[in-house]
Amino acid sequence: MTTKIYKINGMQCTGCADSIVENIKKIENVADANVDFDSKSMSITGSPDEEVIQKVVEGLGYSLQN
Template identity: 35%
Template sequence: MEKTYKVDGMTCNGCAKSVERAITTAATTAIVKVNLEKKQITVTGIDDDVLIAQAVEAAGFDYEGPVLS
């Protein structure tokens, strides 16, 4: 399962690493790819929007929900 989410507030590679770390700490099976330009993350290996939202918010960023394709 792969899902893309909108995350506001990411501006640099440090931000991307913080979001990646927060999600992979909360869900060790998750694989996270960050697209800073689009302000999106793509998560593979977990299908739990609530967990993703909580991890993103805990890292200090604004979770804006799934990106509809």
């Protein structure tokens, strides 16, 4: 399994990070997801569709950079 790191813009608190993780873990083929609020980064392990990840993050009101 691969792990990929993304930068997330717009997080204001750890609650934001928790919400992102909760929603990303629902995506098909995501084995694990973690958000580091301090570095504004997210790691995803698995093989999910990148477009789905982007849509979920943007749907929550944040922007994603990989």
